[in-house]
Amino acid sequence: MSLHIFIIWKNARYMTDKILEDIKKQFELLEVYEVHWSTEFFSDNMSRFYGVKLPPGKAYSKANQHEFGPFLLCILEDKNPKYNYVETPNGEELLVNINTYDAKQTYREWTGGGNNVHSSNTEEETEHDLVLLLGKNLKDVRNNLSEFWNEQIKKIDYDLIGFNGWKNLKQLFYVLNATTNYIVLRNFEEFPDTYTFENHEDIDILTNEFPQIEFIVNKQKPSNERPYVNIGDQKVLFDFREPGDGYYDETWSNDILNCKVLSSGGFYVPNTEDYFYSLLYHMLIHKGKLLDDYTERLWLLASKLKIHDVVKKTFSNYHDLKIILDRYQYFIILKFQIL
Missing domain, CATH: 3.30.460 (Beta Polymerase; domain 2)
Structure with missing residues (x-):
């Protein structure tokens, strides 16, 4: 079993129902959040979330692409993950869960191409994404997940953890x-x-x-x-x-x-x-x-x-x-x- 996330950015929200239905067919959907980032820190959040994967100088344009709007965070479990290497558009060999990787490519096609849908490729990436988005590591997230999604979208209204500094070391x-x-x-x-x-x-x-x-x-x-x-x-x-x-x-x-x-x-x-x-x-x-x-x-x-x-x-x-x-x-x- 492998825990993963999908993010449906604002520009892909019009396909939410279709994407969620497909996720439920292929995986075990456990939780869905609607995340609101502040306009002030949206671009910084994008830069910190993607890090070196975001080309230099592209943070603002990518933030514009998603119109500074609320997005959906979907947490799911793949009970039969299949890991293999794929070649990314920049020629990099990347280890991914083929199931979630292929689903992401499908959802991107449904929403007009580009990066309107994000997914984690491995559990390590899932942990990276969740701790920044929710402030909880993989173990703590798992301990608070239900066995299945109750069809209710939870709303959270805060930026990436550490957006304005850290409480303590x-x-x-x-x-x-x-x-x-x-x-x-x-x-x-x-x-x-x-x-x-x-x-x-x-x-x-x-x-x-x-x-x-x-x-x-x-x-x-x-x-x-x-x-x-x-x-x-x-x-x-x-x-x-x-x-x-x-x-x-x-x-x-x-x-x-x-x-x-x-x-x-x-x-x-x-x-x-x-x-x-x-x-x-x-x-x-x-x-x-x-x-x-x-x-x-x-x-x-x-x-x-x-x-x-x-x-x-x-x-x-x-x-x-x-x-x-x-x-x-x-x-x-x-x-x-x-x-």
Whole structure:
């Protein structure tokens, strides 16, 4: 079984009855919402919803295409999904549920072509879409769905979650968990309840979904100050890094992401080994000097890892720490050569 959504944008609403009837024939229709976005944020909502899938400069025109009007969100279950790869118009090979993908193409033909009907191709995309539209991840949506649609269209009147900033860091991480592959690299020990930046001014994120993640967090980019994200009453700085940008070794960066763990605070972080060595690298290579708060944290991590021949005074000697880092980097090179 696979959960999916269809969106019937305003310009396709005249075919609502026919589309809903066909959905009910092919799938199990579970819920239908009429969603009202504000005119003020409609274009921003479209940009954030589609992200990198929306060509640069096209947000306003696509918003115009759908006339800033209310649209229908249909949640359904496919009891016999069939996944396969299809070639998109731009030549990309895309894994999709053929059942919902073909239905979308049919509904687009019924409504004059173009993108008047949207559907999720996979459950991952379903979760992405639902958490932005309803503020609930796939698990929480499932827990509140009925067994079948009661023929009543529920009306909701709000923009995408985070449209005007985030209530707190916990809310932002809840959405990131459902939409992107990421980790918080460091300085996360007090997250999400406390995020003060006395010694470190930004939140460092590693992701292989850049710049998509910037759309999700609703990063603001004013011309007269550094880009930021509104969280509570603060303008919080984020530093996004991705494999291949030269910040860390590309293969190592991907491995750190692949080995991520969910913290007790509800957000993703490196495992203990990756945290130790990525923080050590950051201090020695990026900062180029010993920092008291980092050396203390590294000693605690080293104690957990039981690293051979490492004692507390080791963390007051740059040369000794560089030897430890070099030794690990050599191990990483051998590890990935073998793999």
